[in-house]
Amino acid sequence: MINITFPDGSVRQYDKGITGLQIAESISQRLAQEIIAVGVNDTVTEVNRPITTDAGIKLYKWEDNEGKHAFWHTSAHLMAEALQELYPNIKFGIGPAIESGFYYDIDTEEYSIKETDFPTIEAKIAEIVDRKENVVREEISKADALTLFSSKNETYKVELINDLEDGTITLYKQGNFVDLCKGPHLTNTADIKAFKLLSLAGAYWRGDEKRKQLTRIYGISFPKKKMLDEYLTFLEEAKKRDHRKIGKEMELFAFSQSVGQGLPLWLPKGTMLRDQLEDFLKKVQKKYGYLQVRTPHIGLKDLWVTSGHYAKYGKDSFQPIHTPQEGEEYLLKPMNCPHHCEIYKTAPRSYKDLPLRYAEFGTVYRYEQSGELHGLTRVRSFTQDDAHIFCRPDQLKDEFMKVMDIIFIIFRALNFENFEAQISLRDPNNREKYIGSDENWEKSEQAIVEACKAKGLPAKVELGEAAFYGPKLDFMVKDAIGRRWQLGTIQVDYNLPERFELEYTGSDNQKHRPVMIHRAPFGSMERFVAVLIEHTGGKFPLWLTPDQVVILPISEKYNDYAKQVTDTLVMQDIRATLDDRNEKIGRKIRDNELKKIPYMIIVGEKETENQEISVRKQGDGDKGTFKVEDFAKMINEEVNQMTKKFLS
RNA sequence: GCCUCUUUAGCUCAGUUGGUAGAGCAACGCAUUCGUAAUGCGUAGGUCGGGGGUUCGAGUCCCCCAAAAGGCUCCA
Numbered sequence: 001m002i003n004i005t006f007p008d009g010s011v012r013q014y015d016k017g018i019t020g021l022q023i024a025e026s027i028s029q030r031l032a033q034e035i036i037a038v039g040v041n042d043t044v045t046e047v048n049r050p051i052t053t054d055a056g057i058k059l060y061k062w063e064d065n066e067g068k069h070a071f072w073h074t075s076a077h078l079m080a081e082a083l084q085e086l087y088p089n090i091k092f093g094i095g096p097a098i099e100s101g102f103y104y105d106i107d108t109e110e111y112s113i114k115e116t117d118f119p120t121i122e123a124k125i126a127e128i129v130d131r132k133e134n135v136v137r138e139e140i141s142k143a144d145a146l147t148l149f150s151s152k153n154e155t156y157k158v159e160l161i162n163d164l165e166d167g168t169i170t171l172y173k174q175g176n177f178v179d180l181c182k183g184p185h186l187t188n189t190a191d192i193k194a195f196k197l198l199s200l201a202g203a204y205w206r207g208d209e210k211r212k213q214l215t216r217i218y219g220i221s222f223p224k225k226k227m228l229d230e231y232l233t234f235l236e237e238a239k240k241r242d243h244r245k246i247g248k249e250m251e252l253f254a255f256s257q258s259v260g261q262g263l264p265l266w267l268p269k270g271t272m273l274r275d276q277l278e279d280f281l282k283k284v285q286k287k288y289g290y291l292q293v294r295t296p297h298i299g300l301k302d303l304w305v306t307s308g309h310y311a312k313y314g315k316d317s318f319q320p321i322h323t324p325q326e327g328e329e330y331l332l333k334p335m336n337c338p339h340h341c342e343i344y345k346t347a348p349r350s351y352k353d354l355p356l357r358y359a360e361f362g363t364v365y366r367y368e369q370s371g372e373l374h375g376l377t378r379v380r381s382f383t384q385d386d387a388h389i390f391c392r393p394d395q396l397k398d399e400f401m402k403v404m405d406i407i408f409i410i411f412r413a414l415n416f417e418n419f420e421a422q423i424s425l426r427d428p429n430n431r432e433k434y435i436g437s438d439e440n441w442e443k444s445e446q447a448i449v450e451a452c453k454a455k456g457l458p459a460k461v462e463l464g465e466a467a468f469y470g471p472k473l474d475f476m477v478k479d480a481i482g483r484r485w486q487l488g489t490i491q492v493d494y495n496l497p498e499r500f501e502l503e504y505t506g507s508d509n510q511k512h513r514p515v516m517i518h519r520a521p522f523g524s525m526e527r528f529v530a531v532l533i534e535h536t537g538g539k540f541p542l543w544l545t546p547d548q549v550v551i552l553p554i555s556e557k558y559n560d561y562a563k564q565v566t567d568t569l570v571m572q573d574i575r576a577t578l579d580d581r582n583e584k585i586g587r588k589i590r591d592n593e594l595k596k597i598p599y600m601i602i603v604g605e606k607e608t609e610n611q612e613i614s615v616r617k618q619g620d621g622d623k624g625t626f627k628v629e630d631f632a633k634m635i636n637e638e639v640n641q642m643t644k645k646f647l648s
Numbered sequence: 649g650c651c652u653c654u655u656u657a658g659c660u661c662a663g664u665u666g667g668u669a670g671a672g673c674a675a676c677g678c679a680u681u682c683g684u685a686a687u688g689c690g691u692a693g694g695u696c697g698g699g700g701g702u703u704c705g706a707g708u709c710c711c712c713c714a715a716a717a718g719g720c721u722c723c724a
Contacts, residue, residue, distance in 0.1 A: 103719095112652095113652095114652080114653090115652070115653065198718090199652080199653090199718050199719070200651080200652050200653080200718085200719085201651065201652065201718065201719030201720065202650060202651020202652065202719070202720055202721095203650095203651080203719070203720045203721090204650080204651095204720055204721060207720075207721070208721085209649080209650075209720080209721045209722085210721095213650060213651055213720075213721095214651090214720095215651075215652085216651085216652095216719070216720075218718085218719075244716095244717095248659085249659085255715090255716090257697085257714075257715060257716095261714095261715070261716090307724095308724090309724060312724070313724060316722090317724095334724060335724055337724090364724090366723080366724075368722080368723070369649055369650095369721080369722060369723085370649070370715095371649065371650070371651095371719090371720085371721085371722095372649090372721085372722065372723070373716090374717090378723080467724055468724065469724075486723090518724095552684090554681085554682065554683055554684095555680095555681035555682050555683095556681060556682095557681060557682095558681095582680085582681080583682090583686090583687085584680095584681090584682055584683095584686085584687060585682070585683055585684060586682090586683085586684065586685060586686070586687095587685080587686050587687080588684090588685095589684050589685055590684095590685035590686055591685085591686080592685090593685055594685080600684085602683070602684065604682090604683055605683090606683085614683085614684080616684060621684075622684060
């Protein structure tokens with residue numbers, strides 16, 4: 001007998017060699033039907049793997065990530081089996097489960113798979129599912145594995161096996177398909193009831209752009225047809241929140257082929273929205289002791305040589321601007337820090353002056369690869385809500401935590417509750433990628449880790465993700481379809497102060513080197529607005545929205561009074577516009593509802609006579625009659641509450 | 649930059665096997681002057697992303713380029 005411990009701590013005895021499925025059956029038939037995978041002492045296994053020693057177990061269902069993972073991983077194998085039957089000579093790369101679904105990388109050689117082939121592949125998959133094939137796990141020696149996959153001419157698999165240790169290699173077979181795989185898997189392909197191929201992409205073998213590009217097929221599958229339908233509906237709904245679509249519809253921003261790719265044009269309404277965000281952050285920063293500065297969009301090439309950016313990115317950037325002066329070269333700024341360092345250097349600094357916090361909404365230019373550009377989230381010209389804090393080493397931790405506070409204020413103000421924090425450190429095996437001494441790197445990395453600890457912020461640590469001049473703490477938020485985008489960022493930097501020879505006089509009358517913090521709570525105005533659009537679907541909060549109120553006269557007879565109401569509201573800093581089109585009121589309401597304007601004011605005979613207004617709230621209908629002054633007060637009160645909440 | 653797909657009126661889209669472009673909305677004009685999600689009629693609007701080719705003839709087939717989309721690589 002063996003002792004099986006359940007997640008709640010209870011222990012039951014079972015015969016040695018019992019499977020997770022049998023354990024589930026001993027609890028309830030329903031549970032047995034639902035479990036997909038079994039966690040045995042923190043290793044996820046198949047439901048039919050015998051358990052031979054005392055163990056803690058968890059039974060995973062579809063609702064658990066471990067369950068979905070096994071389900072989708074088996075789906076990847078199933079798709080591979082279909083591909084093998086349809087295109088016998090293709091070679092397989094890897095085929096894992098991902099956050100939503102799975103993919104398989106294949107080398108198609110003579111075939112070229114197109115999206116138009118998807119129905120054929122899906123039909124083949126359905127055919128295989130009908131065969132109800134068992135998925136069988138098998139342990140194999142490295143030598144045998146090499147022989148097996150060499151004989152099948154699976155060169156990618158052979159490469160993978162060569163990197164594995166003997167004794168750890170397992171195969172999973174279903175039907176005529178055998179794959180090198182750690183598992184775990186479903187025990188039968190028949191459980192995969194709904195299957196859809198989603199897209200086709202190129203993907204470099206092992207993520208190395210110098211190696212062959214394989215064809216990657218993405219798909220998703222579900223245990224029930226209904227779930228697939230729901231997922232597809234979700235994707236459709238998400239498309240409606242796409243910031244590129246809403247940005248066009250609401251006239252927030254645009255791109256022009258004549259201006260150039262990745263160079264956004266901010267339209268009047270988008271500018272209005274962005275200005276509100278900038279003003280809010282300026283107010284927050286004022287409270288935290290920041291000083292606004294402005295710097296030019298270009299700088300002499302030597303400035304970037306000093307900062308190290310030229311050596312690191314010079315070749316891949318917008319190329320130098322030449323002048324009539326022989327040999328004179330300027331670069332568009334990819335960052336604001338060198339300019340801010342030069343501001344620091346305009347005067348001798350004392351330890352009493354620090355910390356100095358220079359803030360600038362600084363527009364920078366980066367020549368991103370054309371294939372990387374994406375709406376407003378990845379562009380070639382963007383404005384960072386940048387600031388550089390120059391402080392004494394003993395002030396670093398405190399300053400770092402104050403920056404975290406600002407980021408929390410911003411995220412709370414915009415209801416970004418589901419952010420993820422990531423600490424990006426240096427790759428310990430590839431130190432030559434970074435500039436600066438080991439000592440400085442260790443100090444800055446430690447400062448970030450400690451600040452997160454002190455703030456109780458759970459952050460994922462990623463090695464090798466640091467910037468070349470320093471480690472960073474990034475805040476990631478997902479877009480409508482779940483893609484992660486980095487928004488806020490805080491970076492500790494001991495290197496630029498050294499390169500720019502920044503110093504201050506200490507209380508000991510000696511020269512000392514300040515530490516620098518780069519930070520941007522929004523990250524960039526472009527990306528932040530993009531994510532904000534996707535989160536709100538374009539229904540911005542009253543304080544942000546470009547149009548707060550629209551006045552709708554019932555007929556042209558009341559245009560004069562409507563104009564008067566509009567002017568009164570505008571005079572009180574309310575963003576109000578007049579819809580004086582010669583249309584019926586129902587039509588005006590419909591159009592303005594669709595424009596997501598929070599308040600509609602309707603004026604006709606009654607209102608004109610009584611010098612009143614009828615108020616209608618977007619999505620909420622008629623709110624009754626008001627005096628214009630009272631309504632204006634109400635709106636301003638609602639807007640100010642927001643500022644008060646975060647600034648007092 | 650690479651792979652795959654896409655590009656037709658301001659917007660959303662239709663356009664059969666190659667025979668010389670069409671709808672809805674928006675715009676403009678006229679009528680209507682209206683009470684809480686689409687008033688009616690009319691007018692105008694397109695070198696079919698750009699260039700080259702095949703053909704008697706190309707929106708449609710082929711090639712090159714550009715832009716956009718989904719990924720990969722990258723992301724100071």
